[in-house]
Amino acid sequence: MIRFDEVTKVYRGTAKPALNSVSLEVLSGEFVFMVGASGSGKSSMLRLVLKEDRPSSGAIHVLGQDLNRISSRKIPYFRRNLGVVFQDFRLLPNKTVFANVAFTLQVIGKSKGFIHEAVPDVLAMVGLEGKAERFPHELSGGEQQRVAIARAVVNKPSILLADEPTGNLDPTTSMGIMTLLERINANGTTVIMATHDAGIVDRLQRRVVELVGGRVVRDERGGGYVTQAIPHVQPDIVIPAAGPREGLR
C-alpha cells in the first residue's frame, strides 16, 4: 500500500536531513501511529506520501504508483485516493458544513446527485447529522475536526493521513475522534496518524513507528507511545541523552 525504500529528504538550505534513509512498509487496512518529537520527520513523511514534495533520494510507492515517476498531470488524480486531516482542521470559514464537504466533491467533478447522496451519509457517519447548515465558527473544535474528517473520507479514499488530528482537542473529544478513525479503519481504509498524544497511542495498542532525527528507531506492532520491548535501534544512531523525548529518559 505504502512503501518507503531508503528515502532521504534534505530541505534546501539545511545540512541535516529531515528524513535519513527511511524504509517502511504499510499494508492495506493497517492503522499506524507515527510518533516522535517535533522535527523528527513525521510531517515530512506525510508530505512525501501526498507527493507534496519529492524525496532527495530513495523510492516511494503508494497504491502501486512510483511517486518519482508519476507525471505532474496525474498527481491530482493520484491524490483523490488519499484523505488528509490536519491539526488546524483547515475548513473554509465562509462555507457551511455541508458546503465544506461538498466542495471537495465539486472540485473533482462529481455530479450534484452524487453530492446530495454522499454528503449527508458521511455527515451522519461522523456524527454531525442536523448540523449540515452550521458554519465552522458555530461548531466546537471536536465537531470541526469531524467535518474535516468527513471531508477527507467522503470520496472513500484508500488511505487516510492524519497529522496530529487531536492536537488541538481535549482528551475526551480526542477519544471521540479516535473512535471515529478506528471505525473508518475498520471499514478498510488504511490510516496513518502522526501524533504526540501518548494516552491515545497507549490505549489503542496499534502499530507504532517512532522517528528520531529523521530515522525510524522503532517499528512495533501493538505498541505504546513508549516501548515496553527492547528498542530496535539502528547501531549508528546516538540518541541524545537530554533529547526532547521524555519517554526514553
Add this chain to the structure above:
Amino acid sequence: MRLALVLGEVGQGLRRNLSMVVSVVLVTFISLTFVGTAILLQAQINQMKSYWYDRAQVAVYFCTDFSSVGTCNQTAATPEQVAAVEAQLDSATLAPFIDAYYFEDRDQAFENFQTQFEGNAIASLVTPELMTEAYWVNLVDPTQSQILADALSGLAGVESVVDQRSYLDQIFDILNASSFTAIGIAALMLVAAALLIATTIRLSAFSRRRELGIMRLVGASNRFIQTPFVIEGVVAALIGSILAAGAVVAIVEFFVQGYLSQTLPQTSFVGLDDALLVVPVLLGVGALLAALSANVAISRYLRV
C-alpha cells in the same frame, strides 16, 4: 454543475478584487486604443501612398535665363534641346518605362501657378518669363524614376529631373514616425497591462489560498484550479478591449470621417470598414494577453 462552479468562482474573484479589475480594464483599454490607432495610422499611410504615388509624376525641368543649375549657363533651353529630350523620351530605351508625358510651356505653367497660389501675394510678382518649361512624365512603375534621371539630367538644356515622390516621402516619414510612436507607447502599455493582470490574478489567488490549498489536497485537476483565474483575467481584459474597440470605431466615425474628410475632401481616409477590421484584432490581443499572463501568474500555485 462544474461550469456553474467555475463561473461562480470567476464572479467571486471579480467582485473581491474590484479595484484591481477596474485598473486592468483601464490599462487594457488605453493600451489597445493605442494599438488600434497605430494599425489604422499604418492603413492610412498605405492608402495615401498608393493614392499619391500613382499620381506622382517625374518633372524634367528645362533651363531658364536665370538658372545656373545642372547643364544650364543662364541661357534658356533652345527648342532643339527640348526636341532632343522628347526624342529621348520616345526612344526605344525609355519608352517602355513611360506611361504618358506632356509638355508644359511657360504660359501653361504660369496659369497653373496662378490658380495654385490664387490670393497669395506671390502670384502677382511672378511673370511667365520666370516660369520653367517642363516635361511631365507618368511612369509605368512610379518607383523607377531613377532611370529617367540617369538618362536625362546630363542632357544640354535640362535643369533637373525631379520625382514628386521625394516631396511625398517627407510627409510619409512624419506620419510613419507618429505611427511608430503609437506602436511604441502601445507596446509599453501592453507590458504594463500584462504585469497588472498577473498581479491582479496573484492577488486573487492569494485571497483564495485556503480554497486553493484544499483543492490541491483533494485532487482537483490543475486545469480546474487555473480556469477560473484565467477566465477572470480574460473577462477583465475583454471589457478593456471592447472599450478600446469602441474608442477606435468612434475615432474613425466622428473624427476621421466626420471631421477630417469634411475638411480635406480630396484625401481618402480610412473608413468604418477598416476600423471594424481592427476590432477583432484588439479583442484577440486583449484576450490572449490576459490568458497568457494569468496562466503564468497562477502556475506558481499549481507547482507540486
